[in-house]
Amino acid sequence: MDSTRDNPSVLLIEPGKSRDLTYPLGLAYLAGHLRRAGATVHGIDLRIESDAALERLLKTQPFAIAGIRVMSTEVRRAASIAALVRRLQPRALIVAGGPHATLAPHEVLARVGADAAVRGDGELPIAKLWSGDAAPPGVVRRDGRSAEVYVHDDLGALDFPDRTTFPMHRYYRQGSYGGIARTAMIATRGCVKRCGYCSAHALCRGDFRKREPDAVVEEIRRLRAEHGVRGVVFEDDALVIDPSWAKGLFERIALRAPGTTIDLPNGVNPDLLDEDLLDAMAGAGVRSLAFGLESLCGDNQRAIDRTFDLDHLERVARHARRRGISTTGYFLIGLPHDTPLGLLSQAAAIRRLPLDLAHVSVYRRLPGQPLQQAHRPMAWTALRAFRAGFYLQYYGEPARLGALVDRAGGGLPGMATIARRAAQWLRW
Numbered sequence: 001m002d003s004t005r006d007n008p009s010v011l012l013i014e015p016g017k018s019r020d021l022t023y024p025l026g027l028a029y030l031a032g033h034l035r036r037a038g039a040t041v042h043g044i045d046l047r048i049e050s051d052a053a054l055e056r057l058l059k060t061q062p063f064a065i066a067g068i069r070v071m072s073t074e075v076r077r078a079a080s081i082a083a084l085v086r087r088l089q090p091r092a093l094i095v096a097g098g099p100h101a102t103l104a105p106h107e108v109l110a111r112v113g114a115d116a117a118v119r120g121d122g123e124l125p126i127a128k129l130w131s132g133d134a135a136p137p138g139v140v141r142r143d144g145r146s147a148e149v150y151v152h153d154d155l156g157a158l159d160f161p162d163r164t165t166f167p168m169h170r171y172y173r174q175g176s177y178g179g180i181a182r183t184a185m186i187a188t189r190g191c192v193k194r195c196g197y198c199s200a201h202a203l204c205r206g207d208f209r210k211r212e213p214d215a216v217v218e219e220i221r222r223l224r225a226e227h228g229v230r231g232v233v234f235e236d237d238a239l240v241i242d243p244s245w246a247k248g249l250f251e252r253i254a255l256r257a258p259g260t261t262i263d264l265p266n267g268v269n270p271d272l273l274d275e276d277l278l279d280a281m282a283g284a285g286v287r288s289l290a291f292g293l294e295s296l297c298g299d300n301q302r303a304i305d306r307t308f309d310l311d312h313l314e315r316v317a318r319h320a321r322r323r324g325i326s327t328t329g330y331f332l333i334g335l336p337h338d339t340p341l342g343l344l345s346q347a348a349a350i351r352r353l354p355l356d357l358a359h360v361s362v363y364r365r366l367p368g369q370p371l372q373q374a375h376r377p378m379a380w381t382a383l384r385a386f387r388a389g390f391y392l393q394y395y396g397e398p399a400r401l402g403a404l405v406d407r408a409g410g411g412l413p414g415m416a417t418i419a420r421r422a423a424q425w426l427r428w
Ligand code: B12
Pocket: 016, 017, 018, 020, 022, 024, 025, 026, 027, 029, 030, 066, 067, 068, 069, 070, 071, 072, 073, 074, 095, 096, 097, 098, 099, 100, 103, 118, 120, 121, 122, 123, 126, 184, 186, 197, 198, 199, 200, 203, 235, 236, 237, 266, 361, 364, 366, 367, 428
């Protein structure tokens, strides 16, 4: 694009309306890479700022590129943002990236109205677009030519995410684990597995990559020194898929960044864990860990290719508890073999598991998931009603509710935090 020569600015947009204010890590990685290439970068997160603020920005400052992160659940929203950019800055190149651009690039070009869709890791492709390269890897244009998902092999060659484009303090908030300054980071990208409900494999062509543990530690140390961060949230899809590497990572963190608090919110298959790995996690400061259990029904587990040993789960969950790590189980309903009776018996079994929290989602079919089941076995409203009933019973138990409120700070503020979280969970 010629406009990059006389106007080097890039605008990165998080269009989401989700109330879950996670740090926009993907865009922060792009910002770091673009700045190193010489671009001036602005960021706007529409979970925090209003559409009017974006409009004002577009009226006052020209951009060569407007990059929008597109999730499959937010295509319509991304389209309305792209239309605003097109109306106010017709010369800007509108670039869509993120999960939906990776999984369905032609649909993104058509429905979002972008000029280019970037498939896969975006750092190199967007920097090349900015410098005027006509055919960067991973880039699909409107002329119909396709491109493979671009996977960055050497994660060590990437700069740390830029933490100034999206100022860190705006994302520190009260959560259900209390309010310390914490932020997101990742130590790996991708996954080799193909669980039926997950698009991780399609997003990275099955290429799992790890960073050097020392580089991860260095990033944590810088986050502490430069931003006062005390807690990190690992947002990796599959942080412990290589358990011995993960153990080494936690041991390095314990040794070189002691005092860090770590949350692991993305569901792990319990079969990957053992006492040694949990000890290493506890030593590094892990205080919360989620298990991706999905279903206790064997037929469903096989349908989504996600089996695990129930006795082993109970052992590792109890060990985690002994080591001061709180555990959550994630469950999916609306899977092929769910029936009303089957769900009721699963609910009773979940209540007996030695977990601190349980989180139930209704399965949504999205592109790139191996399980492309055409219809739900039960109506959406019945599944949502089941979920509401499950939560009431599970968290209605006084001991569980009390522990939850305590963890969120106790008293009225703790209760208010939990009530807010509950409303959020019930909406999804
Ligand atoms: C944090 C997170 C969330 C947060 C925040 C979401 C948000 N709006 O940002 C919360 C908890 C709210 C969430 C919710 C959901 N999530 Co989520 N989430 C993640 C998670 C764990 C981390 C994202 C991250 O920071 N990644 C690290 C960075 C470095 O990677 P990245 O964001 O992908 O960015 C890179 C590329 O994608 C690309 N890129 C990204 N943006 C752009 C923009 C441009 C212009 C360009 C060129 C490139 C580019 O370049 C970046 C650097 O290489 C990912 C899994 C993962 N590890 O990625 C799932 C993931 C994104 N979520 C997913 C899903 C399924 C969901 C839910 C639908 C789950 C559900 N059933 O409710 C909901 C939807 C919520 C909604 N808003 O509609 C899927 C994506 C599905 C899809 N097709 O869109 C993922 C990939 C998990 C998976 N493996 O299936 N999620």
